Amino acid sequence: MPVSTAAWPAPTATQPLDAVVDIPGSKSLTNRYLVLAALASSPTELVRPLHSRDSELMVAALRALGTEVRPADDGGPDLVITPRPLRGPAQVDCGLAGTVMRFVPALAVLADGEVRLDGDERARERPMAPVVGALRDLGARIDAAAGLGGAAVLPLTVHGNGRLAGGAVDVDASGSSQFVSALLLAAPAYEGGIDLRHTGATLPSLPHIDMTVALLRGRGVAVDELTADGGPAGGRTGVAPTRWRVHPGPVAGGRIVVEPDLSNAGPFLAAALAAGGTVRVPRWPSATTQAGDGLRDLLARMGATVDLTDGVLAVSGPADGVIRGLDADLHDVGELAPTIAALCALAATPSRLRGIAHLRGHETDRLAAIVTEIGRLGGRARETEDGVEIEPATLHGARVETYADHRMATFAAIIGLRVPGVEIVDVGTTAKTLPDFTGMWQAMLAGSR
Ligand SMILES: O=C(O)C1=C[C@@H](OP(=O)(O)O)[C@@H](O)[C@H](O)C1
Numbered sequence: 001m002p003v004s005t006a007a008w009p010a011p012t013a014t015q016p017l018d019a020v021v022d023i024p025g026s027k028s029l030t031n032r033y034l035v036l037a038a039l040a041s042s043p044t045e046l047v048r049p050l051h052s053r054d055s056e057l058m059v060a061a062l063r064a065l066g067t068e069v070r071p072a073d074d075g076g077p078d079l080v081i082t083p084r085p086l087r088g089p090a091q092v093d094c095g096l097a098g099t100v101m102r103f104v105p106a107l108a109v110l111a112d113g114e115v116r117l118d119g120d121e122r123a124r125e126r127p128m129a130p131v132v133g134a135l136r137d138l139g140a141r142i143d144a145a146a147g148l149g150g151a152a153v154l155p156l157t158v159h160g161n162g163r164l165a166g167g168a169v170d171v172d173a174s175g176s177s178q179f180v181s182a183l184l185l186a187a188p189a190y191e192g193g194i195d196l197r198h199t200g201a202t203l204p205s206l207p208h209i210d211m212t213v214a215l216l217r218g219r220g221v222a223v224d225e226l227t228a229d230g231g232p233a234g235g236r237t238g239v240a241p242t243r244w245r246v247h248p249g250p251v252a253g254g255r256i257v258v259e260p261d262l263s264n265a266g267p268f269l270a271a272a273l274a275a276g277g278t279v280r281v282p283r284w285p286s287a288t289t290q291a292g293d294g295l296r297d298l299l300a301r302m303g304a305t306v307d308l309t310d311g312v313l314a315v316s317g318p319a320d321g322v323i324r325g326l327d328a329d330l331h332d333v334g335e336l337a338p339t340i341a342a343l344c345a346l347a348a349t350p351s352r353l354r355g356i357a358h359l360r361g362h363e364t365d366r367l368a369a370i371v372t373e374i375g376r377l378g379g380r381a382r383e384t385e386d387g388v389e390i391e392p393a394t395l396h397g398a399r400v401e402t403y404a405d406h407r408m409a410t411f412a413a414i415i416g417l418r419v420p421g422v423e424i425v426d427v428g429t430t431a432k433t434l435p436d437f438t439g440m441w442q443a444m445l446a447g448s449r
């Protein structure tokens with residue numbers, strides 16, 4: 001991937017914000033709906049899907065496997081997906097998208113023919129072994145490159161013959177919830193479905209697995225959420241599941257409206273704390289499985305006033321402008337960590353973000369990136385075994401590195417609202433999930449949208 005060396009001067013806020021920001025569709029929802037649409041028994045119409053690098057990579061992957069994906073008849077941004085028999089030979093570019101590199105192999109095992117998957121340089125380092133190992137255990141033939149300690153990584157070649165036995169399998173998903181989601185999403189099309197048991201000590205990002213289960217059920221697939229010994233879990237039981245059974249059967253098509261990406265709303269809502277004033281995000285769902293909904297509580301704990309009325313989330317910065325430090329376990333919502341860390345760097349009291357060791361396997365090693373870049377800005381941060389600690393400090397401008405990580409770019413933009421002279425290297429990396437980030441950011445400052 002070309003890395004631009006031109007740095008973007010992050011705008012400083014000169015007055016309190018008063019903006020309405022319309023956030024594009026959720027990455028996690030869009031890419032799940034696309035996978036399910038490819039397996040469905042009838043066409044799917046996706047209304048307001050995300051159009052970004054990660055979702056375009058998923059669309060291209062599905063097309064490479066034979067699925068028809070086209071714009072809706074009105075030529076607008078909506079998509080119509082018509083399932084076709086999955087087939088190789090195919091080449092799939094995963095870019096740096098965790099959803100593509102983990103979800104597509106689980107689908108590619110159902111293709112008749114060879115499917116080769118590769119991605120950006122950093123994608124070749126992101127953990128893949130649990131999903132590759134599980135697919136092999138379920139009957140797939142996969143050749144994978146060997147990474148650290150011989151673990152399977154991209155590039156890999158899936159030798160499919162149009163079917164997979166499926167059945168019982170153990171997976172250590174302590175490195176990423178996406179290993180579980182990948183296997184569950186494709187499992188209705190496996191002959192025996194799947195009975196997946198998570199064996200690791202911890203399981204990050206459980207809301208993302210809940211999202212997978214909710215979407216499968218929404219498409220008519222039977223899913224059991226269980227404890228390791230087969231007892232009931234999930235939903236109203238209040239017990240976190242560690243085992244999931246997906247029954248084989250048809251996946252329904254139909255019309256689906258995609259929720260806005262609540263995690264991508266994060267930097268804009270955080271801006272209200274950094275700059276003062278109020279930012280409103282319309283179409284905030286009243287009930288959702290998106291991790292980004294956790295922002296309401298986290299931002300309130302940092303001093304914001306948060307109000308959700310008639311589907312509009314309004315976040316206002318503290319009246320005295322003082323951001324409170326935060327001690328929080330972000331294990332379930334690790335995706336929000338860079339955004340929260342930016343506010344912690346501006347806070348008046350110390351912060352401790354815990355439960356996020358798995359962020360070392362994200363787009364970059366996010367714990368190292370957060371600590372390094374806060375240091376570069378004159379702040380004080382240190383890495384712990386499972387997170388970061390951030391102390392109050394007077395920050396100064398700097399050229400902030402982003403490591404091909406969209407959330408490190410938005411992290412720097414939040415700090416830049418208060419700290420003059422912040423320049424963001426390769427701000428274009430935000431196109432991973434939010435192609436018009438700089439335009440939206442400037443419009444927010446102008447209070448126009
Ligand atoms: O399934 C998904 O859509 C995601 C799951 C999470 O991954 P991890 O479990 O690896 O944190 C999250 O951080 C990522 O942004 C999206």
Ligand SMILES: C=C(OP(=O)(O)O)C(=O)O
Pocket residue numbers: 096097098099335362363407433
């Ligand atoms: C971890 C993230 O992405 P990915 O889907 O590539 O894992 C993220 O968007 O914060």
